[in-house]
Amino acid sequence: MDQVFEGLGQGLITSPLTFLATANAARMCDAPVAFCDVDRDTGLMTPETLEQAFVQAAFPVGVVAPVHLGGRVADLQGLADVASAHGAVLIDDACHAPGASYLSGGEHRRVGDGFAAIASSFSFHAIKHLTMGEGGAVLTNNLELAKSAKAFRGHGMVRDPGAWVSPPEPDAPWYYEMHDIGYNYHANELSCALGLNQLSRLEEGLRVRRALVGVYSEFLSDVPYLSLPAVPEDPNEHAWHLFAVAIDFESAGKSRGAVMRGLMEAGIGTQVHYIPLYRQPYYADRNVDAYPGAEYYYSRTLSIPMHLGIEVKDAEEIAAALRRVLAGK
Numbered sequence: 440m441d442q443v444f445e446g447l448g449q450g451l452i453t454s455p456l457t458f459l460a461t462a463n464a465a466r467m468c469d470a471p472v473a474f475c476d477v478d479r480d481t482g483l484m485t486p487e488t489l490e491q492a493f494v495q496a497a498f499p500v501g502v503v504a505p506v507h508l509g510g511r512v513a514d515l516q517g518l519a520d521v522a523s524a525h526g527a528v529l530i531d532d533a534c535h536a537p538g539a540s541y542l543s544g545g546e547h548r549r550v551g552d553g554f555a556a557i558a559s560s561f562s563f564h565a566i567k568h569l570t571m572g573e574g575g576a577v578l579t580n581n582l583e584l585a586k587s588a589k590a591f592r593g594h595g596m597v598r599d600p601g602a603w604v605s606p607p608e609p610d611a612p613w614y615y616e617m618h619d620i621g622y623n624y625h626a627n628e629l630s631c632a633l634g635l636n637q638l639s640r641l642e643e644g645l646r647v648r649r650a651l652v653g654v655y656s657e658f659l660s661d662v663p664y665l666s667l668p669a670v671p672e673d674p675n676e677h678a679w680h681l682f683a684v685a686i687d688f689e690s691a692g693k694s695r696g697a698v699m700r701g702l703m704e705a706g707i708g709t710q711v712h713y714i715p716l717y718r719q720p721y722y723a724d725r726n727v728d729a730y731p732g733a734e735y736y737y738s739r740t741l742s743i744p745m746h747l748g749i750e751v752k753d754a755e756e757i758a759a760a761l762r763r764v765l766a767g768k
């Protein structure tokens with residue numbers, strides 16, 4: 440990947456509200472990472488927060504990696520415009536948003552279509568929309584990046600004769616070259632069979648998730664201290680990987696831990712997505728005041744169950760339990 444990343448530049452700007460992997464990917468290439476603040480209600484990077492991150496970055500930035508937190512697609516075109524004005528490219532972390540769309544130049548486009556971003560990454564971990572058990576994919580519109588990624592996932596093997604750098608042995612159909620180090624990141628065929636089947640069910644899964652949002656919104660709309668996640672005007676711009684409500688724990692007089700434990704006693708698992716990455720000792724940036732949007736979002740967020748197995752009666756029970764726990768009963 441070295442040649443490609445030399446071309447792309449040095450550092451990465453990403454959202455602090457993401458799984459560790461987004462920033463770690465840059466660190467694995469020895470690239471420095473800067474975090475960008477987010478909108479305090481959606482948890483998404485915006486063109487304005489990105490502009491500010493560029494001004495504050497202490498190193499040249501080559502790549503911007505927005506995250507479609509919870510499945511809500513960030514303003515990809517707006518972010519791409521800011522990135523390109525600073526000589527950087529966009530690689531979106533689309534792990535939460537397979538099948539979702541975004542608006543660009545008045546047209547609806549699919550995440551991963553290579554229009555605003557030069558590459559988009561997807562995870563096929565067990566809890567994702569589309570799973571292969573583990574693994575993932577990168578979609579790119581950049582031929583060089585695609586060739587590098589292919590070699591990288593296969594021990595650095597280059598089989599394309601057009602890319603060979605030394606004269607091949609004559610009449611040697613077995614010939615290949617290695618130009619750079621690579622790893623064994625192939626997906627196995629059993630996982631791929633599962634993945635293809637999952638892919639055929641992606642649209643159906645998105646429909647079920649969007650319907651569940653309607654059900655939750657109805658049952659939760661009048662729960663005190665709780666705000667529902669905003670539904671985008673175009674429902675296709677959200678894949679609903681998560682259903683994250685915002686709770687004013689202070690006014691409710693309950694800590695988030697107590698609420699999580701109360702729900703767990705009722706058999707309801709919840710989670711916080713995510714601890715902002717600048718709070719991680721590894722990233723060693725404890726200046727939380729620099730990220731008011733992310734801090735506000737983090738202080739209130741709680742993800743309640745969102746998966747295809749949830750039925751209307753489950754959503755009703757979850758809403759009732761939340762109401763009960765928040766009322767201290």
Ligand SMILES: Cc1ncc(COP(=O)(O)O)c(C=O)c1O
Nearest residue numbers: 458460461534562563564574575
């Ligand atoms: C937003 C986000 N980015 C990256 C990843 C990493 O994906 P994987 O675990 O497949 O490497 C995940 C997985 O949980 C994720 O949720």
